[in-house]
Amino acid sequence: MITFEGVTKRYGDGTVAVDNLNLQVPTGAITVFVGPSGCGKTTSLRMINRMIDATEGRILLDDQDVRKIDPPTLRRGIGYVIQQSGLFPHRKIVDNVATVPYLLGWDKKKARDRAMELLERVGLDLKMADRYPFQLSGGQQQRVGVARALAADPPVLLMDEPFSAVDPVVRTSLQDELLRLQAELQKTIVFVTHDIDEAIKLGDTVAVFRVGGHLAQVADPSTLLAEPADDFVEGFLGRDRGIRRLSFVSAGDLAVRSEAVVPGWSVALDEDNRPLGWRPDGDGAGLQPFGTVDLKKDSLRAALDAALLAPSGCPIAVDGDGRFAGVVTREALDEALTRATRGPSDG
Amino acid sequence: MGDAEPLVRWDWIGRNWPSIQTLLVDHVIMALVPVLLGLIIALPLGLASVRWRLLYQPTVSLMNVVYSLPSLAVFIVLIPLTGLAERATVIIPLTFYSLAVLIPAVVDGLGSVPDHVSQSAVAMGFGPMRRLLQVDLPIAVPVVLAGLRVATVSSISLVSVGALIGRGGLGYLFIDGWQRQFYTPIVVGIVLVVALAVLADGLLVLAQRLLTPWARARRTA
Ligand SMILES: Nc1ncnc2c1ncn2[C@@H]1O[C@H](COP(=O)(O)OP(=O)(O)OP(=O)(O)O)[C@@H](O)[C@H]1O
Ligand SMILES: [Mg+2]
Numbered sequence: 001m002i003t004f005e006g007v008t009k010r011y012g013d014g015t016v017a018v019d020n021l022n023l024q025v026p027t028g029a030i031t032v033f034v035g036p037s038g039c040g041k042t043t044s045l046r047m048i049n050r051m052i053d054a055t056e057g058r059i060l061l062d063d064q065d066v067r068k069i070d071p072p073t074l075r076r077g078i079g080y081v082i083q084q085s086g087l088f089p090h091r092k093i094v095d096n097v098a099t100v101p102y103l104l105g106w107d108k109k110k111a112r113d114r115a116m117e118l119l120e121r122v123g124l125d126l127k128m129a130d131r132y133p134f135q136l137s138g139g140q141q142q143r144v145g146v147a148r149a150l151a152a153d154p155p156v157l158l159m160d161e162p163f164s165a166v167d168p169v170v171r172t173s174l175q176d177e178l179l180r181l182q183a184e185l186q187k188t189i190v191f192v193t194h195d196i197d198e199a200i201k202l203g204d205t206v207a208v209f210r211v212g213g214h215l216a217q218v219a220d221p222s223t224l225l226a227e228p229a230d231d232f233v234e235g236f237l238g239r240d241r242g243i244r245r246l247s248f249v250s251a252g253d254l255a256v257r258s259e260a261v262v263p264g265w266s267v268a269l270d271e272d273n274r275p276l277g278w279r280p281d282g283d284g285a286g287l288q289p290f291g292t293v294d295l296k297k298d299s300l301r302a303a304l305d306a307a308l309l310a311p312s313g314c315p316i317a318v319d320g321d322g323r324f325a326g327v328v329t330r331e332a333l334d335e336a337l338t339r340a341t342r343g344p345s346d347g
Numbered sequence: 348m349g350d351a352e353p354l355v356r357w358d359w360i361g362r363n364w365p366s367i368q369t370l371l372v373d374h375v376i377m378a379l380v381p382v383l384l385g386l387i388i389a390l391p392l393g394l395a396s397v398r399w400r401l402l403y404q405p406t407v408s409l410m411n412v413v414y415s416l417p418s419l420a421v422f423i424v425l426i427p428l429t430g431l432a433e434r435a436t437v438i439i440p441l442t443f444y445s446l447a448v449l450i451p452a453v454v455d456g457l458g459s460v461p462d463h464v465s466q467s468a469v470a471m472g473f474g475p476m477r478r479l480l481q482v483d484l485p486i487a488v489p490v491v492l493a494g495l496r497v498a499t500v501s502s503i504s505l506v507s508v509g510a511l512i513g514r515g516g517l518g519y520l521f522i523d524g525w526q527r528q529f530y531t532p533i534v535v536g537i538v539l540v541v542a543l544a545v546l547a548d549g550l551l552v553l554a555q556r557l558l559t560p561w562a563r564a565r566r567t568a
């Protein structure tokens with residue numbers, strides 16, 4: 001647990017970057033700091049590992065005031081990832097990843113073995129180990145940055161817009177990778193971004209900042225989308241808040257009909273019982289496109305998307321192996337959407 | 348041309364080879380010692396200039412003034428202190444010339460460390476000394492080596508001027524040839540000085556390749 005207690009940062013020129021911040025960052029979860037440029041996200045983050053010292057208030061790391069810990073010792077126990085990778089240009093990838101283990105005095109072999117293990121973990125080809133950072137793409141460099149931050153297995157990870165400089169496709173895969181790693185490792189992660197979509201995708205908790213380091217709202221993503229605290233948060237969440245909220249509603253409650261027909265259409269299946277397309281009644285026309293939803297895993301947003309993909313207007317329900325499980329009628333979908341948007345906030 | 352003096356008399360070179368060799372060794376010592384001394388002095392001065400920014404401008408200005416002084420004048424001023432035809436009389440001013448190139452090279456080299464790199468070094472728990480030795484200085488090496496190449500080549504060519512006060516390594520050959528209207532020593536002197544400069548520069552480029560393989564493609568990237 002990281003606790004901000006009445007933390008204020010006033011810079012030398014009088015700028016108040018963070019004003020009386022009170023916040024708890026829970027252990028083992030991702031907490032995202034999101035907000036417009038200049039609102040004090042980076043300043044708040046860097047006060048945790050004392051890259052910046054707070055002017056007033058205190059920050060507790062598991063009940064210990066960070067000011068009482070010698071900075072290098074504190075920092076070796078906190079992973080740090082930034083937008084421009086910050087990799088050492090003069091060291092090979094494997095040695096970059098082994099940086100903190102070296103600092104902690106591990107022997108070289110052990111540190112390098114650990115580094116190789118982490119490169120594999122973050123999905124990098126081990127051929128990269130002997131390269132220098134300039135020989136890697138931006139996305140690969142960010143993966144190395146994550147591996148380096150994890151090398152000494154610190155309980156806390158600070159990430160300052162780590163994926164902002166890569167293209168959207170790479171960004172998505174880096175985000176997925178982080179979620180996969182986090183499911184295994186359960187670190188206490190503070191993640192800074194100005195991208196609300198990223199915040200909603202990654203955060204277990206999202207802290208929305210407004211300029212001056214004031215907290216506008218702290219909530220889990222679904223609550224944030226359902227009940228923005230004020231106009232500022234609502235504006236920041238953007239226009240398609242309603243649709244995005246459906247991502248947090250399970251499709252599991254949808255009513256499914258086991259017959260592979262709806263008025264005017266029937267589902268064509270292969271011999272393995274996997275859907276091939278919608279066949280219109282009458283003859284002549286070929287198979288039409290379809291969308292599927294896995295009720296056990298997918299969200300209502302996926303179900304809606306599947307409905308929009310098909311000319312029949314109905315999602316096809318499938319099991320975990322992609323085999324036909326039934327058809328969701330328009331009425332069933334409408335009913336679920338109504339429940340989701342009207343009902344009390346759902347986790 | 349008829350019976351005019353030929354550009355090169357090979358037999359003269361053969362007969363005088365031992366003394367040419369002595370001059371060559373003397374030249375190398377007087378050219379390289381100042382660069383070495385310069386590097387040893389420039390490192391702490393450069394570091395101090397980076398640490399205390401206010402020092403930098405005065406240091407560089409002073410070095411530029413030194414650099415602008417005619418070398419011959421400096422040699423002559425030094426004669427009463429260090430003696431005529433002494434190596435030190437040549438080495439001392441050349442050390443200052445090297446400093447004028449190397450101090451800015453060290454400062455620029457340290458300045459070439461990207462901000463996000465030093466920041467992440469701090470964030471990972473490097474102390475100041477460790478960061479200097481393991482991050483800042485290694486990253487400064489390509490820029491410092493580039494300065495070292497300039498300092499070395501100009502030092503090799505400047506030594507010759509010392510011949511005017513009786514200690515100029517291969518420069519003696521120019522004076523000798525000029526006084527006797529005899530081209531061979533002049534040609535030998537020029538060829539050797541240029542060869543020395545090219546060789547020294549080549550060795551430094553090689554050192555750069557070996558020491559900083561990570562910097563090779565960065566410039567083209
Ligand atoms: N060293 C400094 N000296 C003075 N003011 C500063 C300093 N660093 C940041 N600030 C100011 O403090 C405020 C908060 O800056 P901070 O970097 O924390 O914002 P941020 O939320 O991370 O913004 P961005 O999304 O643009 O990175 C800004 O107004 C900034 O100009
Ligand atoms: Mg920032």
